[in-house]
Amino acid sequence: MSLEIWVEKYRPKTLDEIVDREEIVARLKEFVENKTMPHLLFAGPPGTTKTTAALCLARDMLGKHFSDAFLELNASDARGIDVVRGRIKNFAEAKIPSGVPFKILVLDEADNMTSDAQQALRRTMEKYTRTCRFILICNYLGKIIEPIQSRCALFRFPPMEKKYVELMLRRIAENENVDLRDDGLEAIIEVSQGDMRKAINTLQAVAAFEKPITYDLVYDVLGKASPVEVKQMIETAYKGNFEEARRLLNSLLYEKGIAPSDIIAEAYSQILRMDGIPHEDRIKLIKALGEIDYRLVEGSSPDIQLNMFLAELYLLGRKYSV
Amino acid sequence: MCPVPWTIKYAPKRLAEVYGNDKAKEELKNWLLKGLWREKAAFLYGPPGVGKTSAAICIARDFGFFLIEFSASESRDAEVIRKKILDHVHDSTLFGKRMVLFDDVDIVFSKFDTGALPAIIEVIKSKRVPVVLTAANFYDPKLVPLRRYSYPIEFKRLSMRDIVRNLERICRLEGIECDPMALREIAKRAYGDMRSAINDLQFIAAGRRKVTVDDVKALVAYRNRELNIFETLGRFFKADSIPRAMAALTNSMVEFDLLIKWVNENVWRALNDPSDIKNVYDVLSWADIYGKRANATQAWHLMKYMMALTASVPLAARKGLKSFVRGMTFPLSVKMASLTKEKRDYLENMCRKIARKCHLSTKGAMRDIVPYLKIMLEANPKYGRKVARSLGLSSEEINFLVTGRLPREGSRRLEYR
Ligand SMILES: Nc1ncnc2c1ncn2[C@@H]1O[C@H](COP(=O)(O)OP(=O)(O)OP(=O)(O)O)[C@@H](O)[C@H]1O
Ligand SMILES: Nc1ncnc2c1ncn2[C@@H]1O[C@H](COP(=O)(O)OP(=O)(O)O)[C@@H](O)[C@H]1O
Ligand SMILES: [Mg+2]
Ligand SMILES: [Mg+2]
Numbered sequence: 001m002s003l004e005i006w007v008e009k010y011r012p013k014t015l016d017e018i019v020d021r022e023e024i025v026a027r028l029k030e031f032v033e034n035k036t037m038p039h040l041l042f043a044g045p046p047g048t049t050k051t052t053a054a055l056c057l058a059r060d061m062l063g064k065h066f067s068d069a070f071l072e073l074n075a076s077d078a079r080g081i082d083v084v085r086g087r088i089k090n091f092a093e094a095k096i097p098s099g100v101p102f103k104i105l106v107l108d109e110a111d112n113m114t115s116d117a118q119q120a121l122r123r124t125m126e127k128y129t130r131t132c133r134f135i136l137i138c139n140y141l142g143k144i145i146e147p148i149q150s151r152c153a154l155f156r157f158p159p160m161e162k163k164y165v166e167l168m169l170r171r172i173a174e175n176e177n178v179d180l181r182d183d184g185l186e187a188i189i190e191v192s193q194g195d196m197r198k199a200i201n202t203l204q205a206v207a208a209f210e211k212p213i214t215y216d217l218v219y220d221v222l223g224k225a226s227p228v229e230v231k232q233m234i235e236t237a238y239k240g241n242f243e244e245a246r247r248l249l250n251s252l253l254y255e256k257g258i259a260p261s262d263i264i265a266e267a268y269s270q271i272l273r274m275d276g277i278p279h280e281d282r283i284k285l286i287k288a289l290g291e292i293d294y295r296l297v298e299g300s301s302p303d304i305q306l307n308m309f310l311a312e313l314y315l316l317g318r319k320y321s322v
Numbered sequence: 323m324c325p326v327p328w329t330i331k332y333a334p335k336r337l338a339e340v341y342g343n344d345k346a347k348e349e350l351k352n353w354l355l356k357g358l359w360r361e362k363a364a365f366l367y368g369p370p371g372v373g374k375t376s377a378a379i380c381i382a383r384d385f386g387f388f389l390i391e392f393s394a395s396e397s398r399d400a401e402v403i404r405k406k407i408l409d410h411v412h413d414s415t416l417f418g419k420r421m422v423l424f425d426d427v428d429i430v431f432s433k434f435d436t437g438a439l440p441a442i443i444e445v446i447k448s449k450r451v452p453v454v455l456t457a458a459n460f461y462d463p464k465l466v467p468l469r470r471y472s473y474p475i476e477f478k479r480l481s482m483r484d485i486v487r488n489l490e491r492i493c494r495l496e497g498i499e500c501d502p503m504a505l506r507e508i509a510k511r512a513y514g515d516m517r518s519a520i521n522d523l524q525f526i527a528a529g530r531r532k533v534t535v536d537d538v539k540a541l542v543a544y545r546n547r548e549l550n551i552f553e554t555l556g557r558f559f560k561a562d563s564i565p566r567a568m569a570a571l572t573n574s575m576v577e578f579d580l581l582i583k584w585v586n587e588n589v590w591r592a593l594n595d596p597s598d599i600k601n602v603y604d605v606l607s608w609a610d611i612y613g614k615r616a617n618a619t620q621a622w623h624l625m626k627y628m629m630a631l632t633a634s635v636p637l638a639a640r641k642g643l644k645s646f647v648r649g650m651t652f653p654l655s656v657k658m659a660s661l662t663k664e665k666r667d668y669l670e671n672m673c674r675k676i677a678r679k680c681h682l683s684t685k686g687a688m689r690d691i692v693p694y695l696k697i698m699l700e701a702n703p704k705y706g707r708k709v710a711r712s713l714g715l716s717s718e719e720i721n722f723l724v725t726g727r728l729p730r731e732g733s734r735r736l737e738y739r
Contacts, residue, residue, distance in 0.1 A: 003708040005691065008680055046690070051681045076683030077674070109683050201694040208698040208705050221697055242590060242599060254654050295611060299618060303655040304586045304603075304610045311596075311603040318596040 001176050006204045007197050010172055015056045020164035021049050024155050028053065032060045035101045039125060039134045041149060043141040044157025047195030051108055053157075054135045058104045068097040071105045076112040084113075084120040092128035103132045110136040111143035118145045125151050140297075159194025168196065169203055176207065184213035191222060193265070230266040234274070237310045238317035245310050253303065260302035264293050267309070281316045288312045328524045329517050332492050337380040340373045341484040341516065349475045350381055358473060359452035363442075365468070367460040368477030369550060369575065371517030374456040377477075378423045387421035387452070400437030403445065411450045421452045428457040428465060439467055446471045458575045459550075461652070467664060479514020482506065488516060489523055499532045507538040551576045551584060555650065558585070559592045559636055559643040567633040582609060582632055583653035589635060591650065592643035601638040605631055668719075668728060675714045692723070699724050 002009060012018045015025050015032070031037035037057075042050040055072075062069050071091045073083070091105055107113075113121075125134055125148070136152060138144055169188060173180035180203070188206070192199035206213050206221050229252060237245035252258045271285045292305045334340045337347055346366070353364045366374040382389040390406060407422060424442055446453050457465060460474045486505050493500040508526070512519035522542045526533055549557065554574035561567035571581055586606060593599050609631035616624035636643055669688070676687040691713070699706030699720070710720045718729040 001705065003705070004712045005680065005709055011681075055681070072681070074677065074681075074683045074686075076685055077677070108681065109686070112683070197690055201690065204709075205694040205697040205701075208702040210702060221701070240596075242596075246590070250654055295607070298611070299614045300607070301583075301586075301610050301614075301655070303653075304582070305607050307586060307590075308600075308603040308607040311590075311600040315596040315600040 001178065001207060006172060006176070007200045010168070010200060011052055012056055013059065015053075015060050018049060018053065018056060019168055020160060021053065021157070024049075024053065024157070027155075028057045029060075031057065035061070037061070037133055037153075039129070039152040040136070041141075041144065041152035041154045042135065042137045042157060043139070043144075043154065045139060045159055045195065047192075047197035047199070048157040048160055049196070050137045050157050051106075053155075054106045054108075054137060057135070058106065062100050062104065065097055065100045069100045069103040071103070072108065073106070074108045075117075076109040079113045079117060081114065081117045081120050084117050084124065088121070089124050092124055092132040094131070096131050102130070104135065105132055106135045106137065108137045109139070110148075111138035111140045115145055118148055122147050122151070160196050160199075161194070162189055165189055165192065165194070165196060165199050169199060172200065172203060173207075173213075178203070178207045179212040181212055181214050183215040184218055187215040187218035188213075191218065230263060231270050231274075233310075234267060234270055234313060237313035238277070240314065240318055242310065242314045245314070246307065249306055249310060253306075260296060260306060261293070263306065264289060264296070268293075284316065285312065327521070328492060328496075329520045332488075332495070332520065334373070334376050334380055335383065337377060337384050340377050340380055341488055342480040343373060343377075343477050346475050346477050347377060350377060353473055353475070354381060354385065354452060360449045362471055362473040363446045363453035363455050363468075365460060365472035365474045366454065366456045366477055367458060367474065369458065369479055369515065371512075371515035371519075372477045372480055373516065374477050375423075375425055378425075378454040378456060381454075382421045382423075387419050389421050389423055391423045391425065393425040400441040403438065403441040407445055407451070408441070408448070411445070411448045421454065423454045423456070425456050426458075427455045427468070428459065428462050443467065443471055461551075461576075461580075463577075463580070463656075480516055481514070482509045485509040485512055485514075485516055485519045489519060492520065492523060493527075493533075496527065498527050498530070500527075501532075501534050503535045504533045504538045507535050508542060511538075511542050549574050551581075552650065554581065555584060555588065555647070559589075559647065561633075561636045564630065564633045564637065567636050568629065571629075571633060578629070578632075579613070580653070580656065582606070582613070583656050584650075585632070585635060587653040587655075588647065588650045589643075592647045593639055593641075594644075595639070595641045598639035598641050601640070602635055605634050605638040609635075665722075665726075665728060668722060672715060672719045672722070679713050696723055 015029055018025050040054075042054060044050055058070050059066050071087075073087065075083075078087070088105065088107070091103065094103075096102060110118075134152070136144065136148065141149070141154075166185060166189060169180065169185055172178075184206070188199055188202050192202060202218065202222065203213075206218055209217065209221065211217060229248065233245050233248040233252065236248060249263075252263055253260065268286070268289050271282060271289065274282070288309055292309055295305050296302055337351070340347060350364055350366070353359055353362075364378075366377060368374060379389060379391075381387075392403070392406075422445060427442070442453070442455075445451065455468065455472060459465075460469070460472075460476070486502075486509050489505045489508060490500070493505075505523075508519050508522050512522065522538075523533075526537050526541050530537070549570070551574070554570055554576060557570035558567055561570055571578065574581060576584070586603075589602055589606070590599055593602060609628050612624055612628035612631060616622055616628060669692075670684055673684045673687040673692065676682070676691050677684045680687060680691055682690060695706065695710055695713075698709055703724075707717075707720055710723070715723075722728060
């Protein structure tokens with residue numbers, strides 16, 4: 001097993017190495033052939049090739065001058081207006097190094113820029129188009145102001161298709177001499193939900209055990225909200241023991257350290273499957289989960305919002321028990 | 323002529339003269355006499371006017387320590403602390419029997435934090451001199467870094483009896499004739515705060531030889547009291563209108579953000595009915611949402627909805643809340659999030675390195691790489707260490723991931739500011 005972090009080791013270096021994403025890659029290759037491109041905006045959930053595609057495109061486009069004509073910034077760490085007026089503007093307005101058509105600036109996680117900073121970016125993008133092309137990357141398109149969206153060609157990156165995640169995992173497992181069983185593969189695909197980074201990270205973490213990778217091992221290791229625990233929490237609340245359900249929730253959140261979003265995702269699939277629950281309740285619970293999920297995206301407190309979900313379950317369950 | 327305030331004139335001179343809080347006084351003595359002070363500072367906390375500062379001053383005097391005092395009203399930034407203490411701490415001839423008091427530590431950090439906190443910690447860690455800290459609240463988020471170096475000693479509100487006894491003593495010494503019922507009335511309104519009781523007595527007695535209940539009722543207003551968390555929640559659960567609930571929350575010594583967490587953690591204990599539980603958490607979740615919206619948009623006027631909705635929580639329960647609640651617990655989410663600032667900075671620094679290597683943000687590295695790295699380190703330390711090294715982490719940083727402990731001092735000075 002190689003001693004690097006696999007997500008980086010197996011990150012494609014050129015557009016040709018990218019798995020899946022055929023249409024996008026085809027268009028990016030046209031840009032390379034014609035030695036031109038508009039400003040680009042890549043949008044999609046985590047681990048879906050956005051950054052990789054931007055890096056590959058820049059490398060293919062800039063060739064051996066890559067390091068002179070390329071700048072990558074992560075807007076989550078450099079998000080203020082001062083960065084736009086400082087580093088970004090300086091890079092954009094500087095002369096084009098010889099041998100390249102323009103410079104390329106990748107602004108990753110651009111949706112974490114303040115809207116002021118985005119406003120400040122508008123002019124820079126226009127004024128220096130000839131010398132510098134921007135690739136903006138975001139998870140939530142809605143957080144990118146419209147004037148910026150309108151200056152870019154938009155590429156959407158949906159979650160990775162299962163068969164391609166499988167392909168990558170098998171390829172890596174073989175290369176690293178890891179005994180990846182079919183049900184282990186299935187488990188990794190299940191937990192990573194179309195997020196290639198998560199899939200590869202999970203594979204490496206589980207491989208560190210130097211045991212055959214099985215379904216159980218994957219769930220054990222991740223301490224992930226395993227279906228059983230979430231199911232137990234839901235049933236406990238529904239059957240009328242609010243206190244115990246809260247204890248289970250606290251244990252998932254604070255002892256096992258499981259991400260609230262994982263608990264919600266698991267609760268969602270449990271609610272769909274749960275037996276002996278009237279349709280109208282199921283509908284209410286799905287609505288409640290959707291609402292909570294959205295609230296968490298907005299930044300609300302997981303502990304408060306999840307308590308609310310338990311309270312809803314408790315109430316619905318108790319209606320029938322009397 | 324300006325009369326001496328009676329709070330000063332009649333301040334206790336020895337620990338034995340400090341009324342009430344016997345357990346706390348005992349703990350304080352133990353801390354000093356049994357050498358606990360070499361490990362940790364005594365952290366005296368509790369509501370105002372119950373004798374925290376007095377106890378600190380008295381114990382120094384009782385055992386013959388010269389007290390170096392830093393109060394909130396003077397500058398106590400790192401520079402001053404260094405000049406007054408740290409520079410002499412190893413000079414035992416100069417630095418004989420001294421004790422250091424940082425009074426009201428919670429106040430200083432909200433106004434100006436110029437490295438005072440690490441300097442205080444440095445004083446404690448020198449193990450050369452007993453350090454006493456006082457504050458309203460041990461759980462103040464601002465003071466998290468101090469907790470590890472502190473031995474908490476709680477001071478509670480004083481009983482009516484303790485206050486009345488002290489008032490009687492003062493009346494006797496001042497030659498005032500005082501109706502016992504009047505003293506009780508003053509004590510009641512003081513709500514366990516000796517200082518305000520003495521002040522009220524002096525105020526009423528001014529120009530009188532005799533004090534009656536009617537004088538008290540006419541002249542002494544009820545103060546807005548800062549309630550501790552249990553008092554706050556007790557009153558809050560009992561509230562029958564939004565203004566009352568709001569009053570309970572705003573008169574608390576605990577900050578609003580933290581109060582919501584306490585309510586979230588404990589309110590269900592006061593409820594029986596499932597639909598009440600649902601309604602209460604529904605309202606609370608909306609309060610939370612407005613807090614976050616106000617923050618996200620910087621539209622601070624939205625905060626009022628957060629406050630009003632939180633204050634509506636007790637009213638959302640149609641069948642009412644139990645007024646007596648057992649076993650309330652500290653909010654877990656806060657406990658878990660209270661990585662000290664020092665540790666957070668350290669972790670963040672580490673994640674910045676990882677971020678650069680993996681084309682992620684610092685937060686992204688914390689979320690997407692660190693957890694997996696931890697698993698590898700645990701399952702297969704040799705392998706995990708090599709992977710961590712390839713990401714540019716030092717062996718100290720790797721140890722931090724494994725143990726959660728910062729590298730020992732010496733190799734690394736405190737890096738503040
Ligand atoms: N327990 C007590 N016994 C006797 N006198 C007291 C007691 N508590 C307070 N007093 C009187 O009130 C005055 C103020 O008390 P002290 O400074 O100790 O309060 P504190 O607990 O430090 O309050 P704060 O949190 O406001 O600093 C004292 O000088 C003394 O006159
Ligand atoms: N299409 C792909 N083909 C091969 N590997 C991929 C692909 N997409 C993502 N990966 C893997 O996942 C990791 C994260 O992808 P990345 O492009 O950084 O995601 P994001 O969309 O969050 O920017 C990469 O380092 C790479 O290992
Ligand atoms: Mg990315
Ligand atoms: Mg004091």
